[in-house]
Amino acid sequence: MPVVRFVFSPPAEEAAGLLSLPWTEPLEDWQDERLVEIRQRGISRHVVRFVADNGTLYALKSISERLARREYRLLRALAELAIPAVEVVGIAVDLGAGADAILVTRYLTFATTYRAVFSSPRGSGPPADKLLDALVELLVRLHLSGFFWGDCSLSNTLFRYDAGTLEAYLVDTETSEKHPELTAGQRKFDVELAVERVFAELLDLEAGGLLPDDVDPLEVAGELQRRYDRLWDELTREEVFPVNEQRFRIAERLRRLNELGFAAAEVELVSTPGGNRLRVSTRVAEPGDHVRKLFLQTGIEAGENQARRLLNDIASFRAYLEQKEGRPVSEIVAASRWLTEVYDPVVAAIPASLQGRLAPAEVFHEVLEHRWYMSEQAGRDVGTTAAARSYFERVLPGAPEPLGTDAVH
Amino acid sequence: MAQIVLNHIDKVYPGGRKALDDLNLEVKEGEFMVLVGPSGCGKSTALRSIAGLEEITGGSIMIGERVVNDLPPKDRDIAMVFQNYALYPHMTVGENLAFGLKLRNTPKAEVSKRVADAARLLGLDPYLKSKPAQLSGGQRQRVAMGRAIVREPQAFLMDEPLSNLDAKLRVSMRAALNQLHERLHTTTVYVTHDQVEAMTLGQRVCVLRDGQLQQVDTPQKLFEAPVNLFVAGFIGSPAMNFAIAELVRDDGPAVTFAGHRLPVPVSVFQARYGLDGYLGKKVILGIRVSDFEDGAVAEEAWPRIGVTVTVTEELGTEIHAIFPIDAPPVEHASITQATAGDDEEEAVPALAGGKSLWTARVSARSLVRPGQALELAIDNSRLHFFDPDSGLTIG
Numbered sequence: 001m002p003v004v005r006f007v008f009s010p011p012a013e014e015a016a017g018l019l020s021l022p023w024t025e026p027l028e029d030w031q032d033e034r035l036v037e038i039r040q041r042g043i044s045r046h047v048v049r050f051v052a053d054n055g056t057l058y059a060l061k062s063i064s065e066r067l068a069r070r071e072y073r074l075l076r077a078l079a080e081l082a083i084p085a086v087e088v089v090g091i092a093v094d095l096g097a098g099a100d101a102i103l104v105t106r107y108l109t110f111a112t113t114y115r116a117v118f119s120s121p122r123g124s125g126p127p128a129d130k131l132l133d134a135l136v137e138l139l140v141r142l143h144l145s146g147f148f149w150g151d152c153s154l155s156n157t158l159f160r161y162d163a164g165t166l167e168a169y170l171v172d173t174e175t176s177e178k179h180p181e182l183t184a185g186q187r188k189f190d191v192e193l194a195v196e197r198v199f200a201e202l203l204d205l206e207a208g209g210l211l212p213d214d215v216d217p218l219e220v221a222g223e224l225q226r227r228y229d230r231l232w233d234e235l236t237r238e239e240v241f242p243v244n245e246q247r248f249r250i251a252e253r254l255r256r257l258n259e260l261g262f263a264a265a266e267v268e269l270v271s272t273p274g275g276n277r278l279r280v281s282t283r284v285a286e287p288g289d290h291v292r293k294l295f296l297q298t299g300i301e302a303g304e305n306q307a308r309r310l311l312n313d314i315a316s317f318r319a320y321l322e323q324k325e326g327r328p329v330s331e332i333v334a335a336s337r338w339l340t341e342v343y344d345p346v347v348a349a350i351p352a353s354l355q356g357r358l359a360p361a362e363v364f365h366e367v368l369e370h371r372w373y374m375s376e377q378a379g380r381d382v383g384t385t386a387a388a389r390s391y392f393e394r395v396l397p398g399a400p401e402p403l404g405t406d407a408v409h
Numbered sequence: 410m411a412q413i414v415l416n417h418i419d420k421v422y423p424g425g426r427k428a429l430d431d432l433n434l435e436v437k438e439g440e441f442m443v444l445v446g447p448s449g450c451g452k453s454t455a456l457r458s459i460a461g462l463e464e465i466t467g468g469s470i471m472i473g474e475r476v477v478n479d480l481p482p483k484d485r486d487i488a489m490v491f492q493n494y495a496l497y498p499h500m501t502v503g504e505n506l507a508f509g510l511k512l513r514n515t516p517k518a519e520v521s522k523r524v525a526d527a528a529r530l531l532g533l534d535p536y537l538k539s540k541p542a543q544l545s546g547g548q549r550q551r552v553a554m555g556r557a558i559v560r561e562p563q564a565f566l567m568d569e570p571l572s573n574l575d576a577k578l579r580v581s582m583r584a585a586l587n588q589l590h591e592r593l594h595t596t597t598v599y600v601t602h603d604q605v606e607a608m609t610l611g612q613r614v615c616v617l618r619d620g621q622l623q624q625v626d627t628p629q630k631l632f633e634a635p636v637n638l639f640v641a642g643f644i645g646s647p648a649m650n651f652a653i654a655e656l657v658r659d660d661g662p663a664v665t666f667a668g669h670r671l672p673v674p675v676s677v678f679q680a681r682y683g684l685d686g687y688l689g690k691k692v693i694l695g696i697r698v699s700d701f702e703d704g705a706v707a708e709e710a711w712p713r714i715g716v717t718v719t720v721t722e723e724l725g726t727e728i729h730a731i732f733p734i735d736a737p738p739v740e741h742a743s744i745t746q747a748t749a750g751d752d753e754e755e756a757v758p759a760l761a762g763g764k765s766l767w768t769a770r771v772s773a774r775s776l777v778r779p780g781q782a783l784e785l786a787i788d789n790s791r792l793h794f795f796d797p798d799s800g801l802t803i804g
Contacts, residue, residue: 045495064573072593098575155495180423185461189482200497205437208499 007072008090017053018104023092027062027102044155053309057107058089064238065093067174070103072299074173075105081145084138085170108169110359112161112400114154118205118212122402123164123369128215128321134168136227137261139194140235142170144262144282148186150175152194154201162303163365190326191228195221235262235282242275250278257282261304297335300343302361314338346388354392357399367391410596411473412438413459419467420620422456428454429465430620436564439594443611445604446643447746451620452600453568459598460566461485473563488562490570494553496541503528503537506555517715523559531555531585550574554589555659564596571606583609588768596627604644608632616640618746633791636692638800641793642747647698647729650767652740653797654694656687664792666694667736669714671789681804684794692803693739695793698729701769703777707786718783721767728775730769730785738765743800
């Protein structure tokens with residue numbers, strides 16, 4: 001019996017439950033009651049199985065030890081850079097003579113796949129649009145950090161809703177490389193690979209009768225290139241402007257970067273005959289000022305857009321309280337009362353059969369959207385309670401069911 | 410197809426590390442060139458520079474008639490093969506081959522023709538209307554090759570494409586690559602750290618070390634006439650045996666090492682210009698594993714030495730006899746780097762008492778057993794001599 005070695009990232013307590021899995025058998029032959037199927041999962045070159053243990057879903061991938069160790073290192077590097085990616089738990093090696101290693105990652109909660117985005121679209125706007133924006137932003141963030149993906153595709157990405165938009169998470173770093181900085185050739189090649197793969201994936205969906213009629217794979221592939229080029233240009237182009245416009249133009253450029261979720265690592269002005277040339281070295285912004293603020297005030301974990309929305313609602317509620325009570329209400333008190341009087345009741349009212357489909361913060365965001373829609377129709381504010389009731393009856397049932405709930409054995 | 414010319418290529422990373430150092434290499438039109446060397450030798454950097462993924466700091470790269478230094482990868486008309494392909498399950502094999510051409514707006518008739526041609530070449534034509542799930546592992550790999558073939562590029566570039574395959578699939582894919590090249594004659598540059606793979610696939614093999622070209626030649630010439638210790642130690646498996654030796658003239662020219670004396674034929678001196686200048690001096694002697702034979706079955710004219718075999722490896726068609734000699738391992742950076750392997754294992758340490766282990770390949774008919782004395786015959790017309798300071802082959 002081979003002596004299996006496990007290399008886990010600390011803390012490793014939750015992964016301890018995985019130790020009793022049949023590691024020394026080929027992954028494709030595993031029989032265990034904890035194995036589950038993922039609906040609408042993407043295409044994989046390797047054997048990948050999913051295990052639900054103690055309330056957490058894990059993805060297990062069988063690959064060579066050399067690649068497993070490499071992928072483990074890269075996923076940890078991505079975590080340190082705060083680039084959205086699946087969280088690596090560890091690797092199991094020495095599984096027997098000639099046997100591959102197994103890489104273990106934590107499956108993203110409330111994640112969805114591109115197939116599910118097309119089959120069960122959420123919110124307004126075409127799904128292809130949201131997928132593209134999310135994928136392009138992820139690719140640009142990787143490139144700014146010196147990461148070459150090498151296999152950007154919809155199948156290698158998981159998505160999460162964030163106030164109606166999608167955020168993309170990198171799943172597979174098997175082909176990735178980390179450099180101090182990417183060359184133009186590396187970036188362009190990475191995008192070329194992305195365009196080709198996304199095109200093929202959409203063609204494949206079309207061949208399977210799973211692609212909406214209004215989605216043209218060639219058009220989407222071309223749009224990916226265009227959006228990447230636009231975003232990259234927005235973040236890295238040099239501008240020349242007259243000295244008397246300098247302050248305003250720099251402020252505008254930096255504000256635009258912030259709105260896109262990025263920040264300036266360094267700003268350089270070089271004088272030229274035509275004016276000052278602005279060079280901005282862009283980095284990915286520290287994850288969520290809004291996320292942090294919301295967490296500090298309420299303990300709610302949310303995406304950046306969700307956090308922004310909820311904080312806006314707290315601000316509205318605060319104004320309402322001040323008006324009602326005829327006196328100032330502090331931000332802390334407003335947040336605390338909003339949590340107990342507004343947010344928690346909505347989340348607690350999610351029917352048991354519909355729980356797990358969307359993150360609570362996303363549900364709340366959609367309830368607010370629904371409230372606005374109902375209020376527009378009624379010509380008056382219908383209130384959150386009524387909006388939530390209607391939402392749970394009419395809207396949330398249409399959300400895709402959680403990906404990993406079908407037991408295999 | 411086109412020739413590829415690397416002209417005085419330098420690649421210096423920020424921080425000063427020189428990954429490529431004045432590399433000059435010509436890959437002829439239609440040639441299958443393998444770049445080989447240990448980890449960090451620059452072989453992947455060279456390939457990536459040709460592909461446009463690395464920016465060179467000096468020199469020029471030509472593909473065909475064009476200098477491509479400033480061209481992005483997609484404009485160089487090269488195809489990276491086996492780049493982490495995926496097979497799309499709802500599409501047929503034919504559609505899996507064709508989609509790249511569709512993306513490039515290739516006319517339909519042209520797409521059909523290229524897909525049919527590629528499928529025929531790869532033995533996939535019976536499967537064009539099948540789905541990928543019906544293919545074997547080897548057939549799926551061939552679909553990956555097919556995607557590059559239908560693009561009809563000027564050159565194929567492959568960076569360790571078989572390294573993640575199991576041994577059996579690797580061997581069959583090597584054979585498939587060989588056949589493919591014989592039929593297509595597309596210029597190919599192939600990178601591997603595995604010298605056996607290099608020798609099997611390459612029409613010529615370029616050995617790199619620390620970003621510098623050591624030798625580029627046919628596999629046979631690299632094996633028979635390595636230009637220095639590094640190439641001699643890197644090419645050939647098991648590795649060449651080395652010992653510090655002395656060329657002597659008493660009673661006819663000979664080389665002495667580890668208590669043994671081997672006559673050196675006059676023909677060897679004639680063939681190796683400058684070797685006679687080393688008479689009375691130390692040299693590094695190299696003997697290939699395949700230049701030994703069991704004295705009981707060897708040529709009469711071959712000189713013999715007596716050894717005690719400690720280990721035998723019976724491989725069916727031959728036997729490797731491993732025996733100690735009374736000399737420590739040769740300490741030379743070229744040998745350490747050449748024989749260290751990609752995992753940067755330490756070089757085989759000296760045995761106790763200043764001995765080291767040599768390997769001889771003898772006939773499967775040999776009766777040699779571990780622990781036994783053996784009379785080993787050596788083909789002394791094929792001895793290798795190296796300058797102990799420079800590591801260069803003498804002559």
